[in-house]
Amino acid sequence: MIIPDSYPWELGETLGEHLERRGISRREFLGFCSRLGVMLGLGSLMGPSIMEALAQQRRPSAIWLSLQECTGCTESVLRTADPTIGDLVLDLISLDFQENLMAAAGHAAEAALHDAMEANRGSYILLVTGGVSLAEGGIHTMIAGRPAVEILREAAEGAAHVVAIGACAHWGNIQASNPNPTEAVGVGHIVTGKPVVNIAGCPPIGDVVTATVAHILTFGRVPELDADGRPLFAYGVRIHDNCPKRANYDAGQFVEAFDDEAARKGWCLYKVGCKGPVTFSPCPIIQWNDRTDWPIGAGHPCIGCTERHFWDTMTPFYGRLPGIAGFGIESTADVVGAALAVGAAAGVAAHAVVTGVQRARHKPDEIEKEEV
Amino acid sequence: MTPVSGQRAGAPPVRMGPRPGTSSPGNYRWVYLWHWPIRAMHWAAAASILVLVVTGFYIGRPYFMVSGGTTGTPYLMGWMRFLHFLAAGVLVATGIVRVYWLFAGNRFERWRALFPVRRKDWVNLAKTARAYLFIRPREKPEYLGHNPLQQISYTVIYAVTLIMVITGFAMYGQSNPGGLFHTWFGWVTGVFGGVQSTRLIHHLLTWVFIIFVPVHVYLALRVDLLERTGTISSIISGGRFRPANVKYEDDRPEE
Ligand code: HEM
Numbered sequence: 132m133i134i135p136d137s138y139p140w141e142l143g144e145t146l147g148e149h150l151e152r153r154g155i156s157r158r159e160f161l162g163f164c165s166r167l168g169v170m171l172g173l174g175s176l177m178g179p180s181i182m183e184a185l186a187q188q189r190r191p192s193a194i195w196l197s198l199q200e201c202t203g204c205t206e207s208v209l210r211t212a213d214p215t216i217g218d219l220v221l222d223l224i225s226l227d228f229q230e231n232l233m234a235a236a237g238h239a240a241e242a243a244l245h246d247a248m249e250a251n252r253g254s255y256i257l258l259v260t261g262g263v264s265l266a267e268g269g270i271h272t273m274i275a276g277r278p279a280v281e282i283l284r285e286a287a288e289g290a291a292h293v294v295a296i297g298a299c300a301h302w303g304n305i306q307a308s309n310p311n312p313t314e315a316v317g318v319g320h321i322v323t324g325k326p327v328v329n330i331a332g333c334p335p336i337g338d339v340v341t342a343t344v345a346h347i348l349t350f351g352r353v354p355e356l357d358a359d360g361r362p363l364f365a366y367g368v369r370i371h372d373n374c375p376k377r378a379n380y381d382a383g384q385f386v387e388a389f390d391d392e393a394a395r396k397g398w399c400l401y402k403v404g405c406k407g408p409v410t411f412s413p414c415p416i417i418q419w420n421d422r423t424d425w426p427i428g429a430g431h432p433c434i435g436c437t438e439r440h441f442w443d444t445m446t447p448f449y450g451r452l453p454g455i456a457g458f459g460i461e462s463t464a465d466v467v468g469a470a471l472a473v474g475a476a477a478g479v480a481a482h483a484v485v486t487g488v489q490r491a492r493h494k495p496d497e498i499e500k501e502e503v
Numbered sequence: 504m505t506p507v508s509g510q511r512a513g514a515p516p517v518r519m520g521p522r523p524g525t526s527s528p529g530n531y532r533w534v535y536l537w538h539w540p541i542r543a544m545h546w547a548a549a550a551s552i553l554v555l556v557v558t559g560f561y562i563g564r565p566y567f568m569v570s571g572g573t574t575g576t577p578y579l580m581g582w583m584r585f586l587h588f589l590a591a592g593v594l595v596a597t598g599i600v601r602v603y604w605l606f607a608g609n610r611f612e613r614w615r616a617l618f619p620v621r622r623k624d625w626v627n628l629a630k631t632a633r634a635y636l637f638i639r640p641r642e643k644p645e646y647l648g649h650n651p652l653q654q655i656s657y658t659v660i661y662a663v664t665l666i667m668v669i670t671g672f673a674m675y676g677q678s679n680p681g682g683l684f685h686t687w688f689g690w691v692t693g694v695f696g697g698v699q700s701t702r703l704i705h706h707l708l709t710w711v712f713i714i715f716v717p718v719h720v721y722l723a724l725r726v727d728l729l730e731r732t733g734t735i736s737s738i739i740s741g742g743r744f745r746p747a748n749v750k751y752e753d754d755r756p757e758e
């Protein structure tokens with residue numbers, strides 16, 4: 132789909148003209164723009180305005196860097212729910228550099244990156260998957276003989292907008308989890324001075340990426356972000372507050388084990404460690420794989436993949452609360468608490484016994500005290 | 504300033520202690536210690552903490568479950584959370600009363616009474632702690648209000664309650680991002696290292712109350728039984744008795 136030049140653009144052509152030439156009807160385009168408006172939380176009535184804005188776009192350049200990552204996010208973006216949306220948006224931009232998709236390799240690829248950066252300095256959109264490593268001068272992630280962090284700095288400098296796609300680009304992901312041997316960090320750690328949009332998730336939902344890019348193209352600025360740089364239109368609500376199993380949660384109907392009767396009935400996954408109550412993501416709404424399903428819908432608890440440091444903070448994935456370091460892996464909060472409570476109760480009982488014995492023995496004690 | 508202790512001289516003792524030398528009626532006086540806002544606050548806090556612990560543990564680990572199908576299912580977790588938040592509101596109200604009374608109350612109720620501030624208090628703290636460990640109990644300093652050990656433990660309980668309130672509201676705010684509680688208490692999760700650790704702290708500190716309450720009740724019963732000065736009654740009626748021949752560390756300076 133986004134093999135560059137599958138539908139060659141003519142020089143100076145606007146998107147409107149381009150679509151017309153491609154035989155995409157106004158109606159189709161309006162439908163797409165209306166759905167985009169809904170996704171962005173602006174309402175379907177915004178469709179015509181979005182369409183107008185997009186139609187006038189001349190193809191902006193985009194550069195996609197793949198750094199310390201596994202390519203899963205690219206896979207996810209390629210599988211956007213509505214193929215035409217993904218197509219359109221990714222076709223809308225001139226994806227001048229994408230290592231995994233472009234035909235060029237080696238020196239030719241490096242040259243393409245260089246040329247794209249030079250030709251569109253100050254105006255291109257920088258999409259990044261993967262973080263960078265800082266330890267030992269960044270040598271743990273080398274691309275074309277250069278540390279990834281250097282490539283990122285250079286590419287970000289000339290970018291108009293920076294979009295960090297996926298948990299690796301967001302905060303470093305599993306590479307950055309305890310003990311973080313490569314000192315992995317996210318894009319926002321390196322790029323300062325311009326807003327970095329964090330499309331959180333491991334991987335993120337492709338449609339969120341395309342909607343964000345469409346927003347940038349339509350309005351010329353990044354969408355409204357939350358405190359962690361995530362677009363509010365997607366990450367503004369908790370999974371728990373949009374979950375179809377919420378009724379079971381409220382009723383007190385819980386799965387206790389993955390193959391029990393409750394699991395077959397599709398009850399709430401809270402007791403088997405669901406992190407929906409602490410996770411902000413549009414999974415229940417946008418869903419995955421052409422909107423066929425999503426993790427909780429398939430009976431698996433949410434692991435909180437859109438939250439920073441989720442490998443450290445959301446584990447154990449099948450337990451509700453984090454374990455307590457220093458008390459052994461098996462210790463849960465309640466084991467420690469109960470032990471202390473039993474200790475305190477025993478202490479109280481022992482104290483009461485000693486008090487009784489002393490009182491029986493030392494009646495004079497009190498008399499003396501009275502005579503002071 | 505409010506007059507300090509408000510003692511009512513000559514109130515008839517209801518029941519004599521077994522102690523020789525204190526058995527004539529005039530030797531006991533009734534001391535008014537706790538104004539009604541403090542007493543009301545105490546019992547409202549006690550009730551709300553009871554509700555918070557019970558419902559909180561249900562929220563944390565739904566320990567009983569409803570069977571049944573899709574119709575007529577109770578709103579069990581819903582009610583538990585509702586009660587938790589209702590009790591949380593009551594607890595916050597008691598906190599506001601307490602903070603106000605830290606400045607408006609008598610000297611037993613004021614903020615100073617929550618901290619062993621003077622050097623003498625620290626010496627007495629050691630002596631009191633020793634006495635409770637059955638070491639030289641005769642040296643135990645007597646207090647009309649809170650002894651230094653009580654001062655410290657109540658201060659700790661207030662501090663823990665404050666942490667419960669801020670971690671609680673931080674979690675509460677999550678259901679409405681950008682809303683009032685989310686805006687006011689958003690910093691909390693940052694301080695505690697994420698929502699999950701905030702939740703863990705809220706959960707763990709619950710045990711502080713579970714441990715505190717029996718110890719608190721035991722010590723209150725013990726002092727009531729041993730000293731027979733109506734200590735337990737003081738949190739109901741507001742006052743206790745003082746035998747004339749006991750010297751109190753927190754007595755009025757002129758007495
Ligand atoms: C003495 C005071 C309190 C006690 C003992 C207490 C106890 C608990 C416990 C044990 C939990 C379960 C934690 C878990 O395992 O997830 C909990 C959850 C919670 N508490 Fe408290 N709590 C107290 C005060 C408060 C206050 C003042 C608030 C303020 C609103 C509050 C709000 C919450 C919330 C929002 C939750 C999570 C509920 C949910 O996940 O839906 N708590 N509490």
Ligand code: SF4
Nearest residue numbers: 374377399400405407
């Ligand atoms: S399955 Fe998870 S997100 Fe859904 S209601 Fe239960 S706890 Fe909340």
Ligand code: SF4
Nearest residue numbers: 412414433434435436
């Ligand atoms: S349900 Fe939770 S863990 Fe799964 S993809 Fe969505 S946010 Fe990530």
